[in-house]
Amino acid sequence: MKTSFSRISESSADDWKLIMNEQLRYISKLPDRILTHLELLRGDYGGFPIDRLEHCLQTANLAAEAGEDEEYIVCALLHDIGDTLGSANHADVSAAILQPFVSEANHWMIKHHAIFQGYNFFHLLGMDRNMRDQYRDCEHFDRTAKFIEMYDNPAFDNKAPKIPLASFEPMIRRVFCEPKNSMYKKAFGFE
DSSP states (O other): OOOOOSSGGGOOHHHHHHHHHHHHHHHHTHHHHHHHHHHTTTTOOTTSSSOHHHHHHHHHHHHHHTTOOHHHHHHHHHTTGGGTTOTTSHHHHHHHHHGGGSOHHHHHHHHHHHHHHGGGTGGGGTSOTTGGGGGTTSTTHHHHHHIIIIIITTOOOTTSOOOOGGGGHHHHHHHTSSOSSOTTTTTTTOO
């Protein structure tokens, strides 16, 4: 079933009841779309020793082995999901996907992880490796530096055991089951 208005300004409360019901069904399938999108990273090496999906899986696995919480692990898994559509700003794309569902600290960490990872290689490209220092006074600086040092940076190991994406599927489903930070939260019935 669908509405029949030509302009949003012509819509009615009944139209929006129908639209919101459809939106809730669509939102409920977000974890499936995320899993499908992660699969797009399979086989994309971009010159690295492992493909982008394996890098994401290793990053998440390292976070899980260190005892990080589920939301953090999902952030680690999705930190590079933006590579497919945001090749020039992947961290921003990844953060935008995660933002409605994660804490402000985890969102900030993912949004800024690329500039923090740059500490490890920007100087090899003639860039300032200390670019991250502009955020030195931010409350999430140490958290993001730790994410890079402990999980993102060492997750390019072509000798590491392969981790199936399916092992993280339940976590993805739980983290993405209900938005925490969305202007539509009340409209969707999550308040």
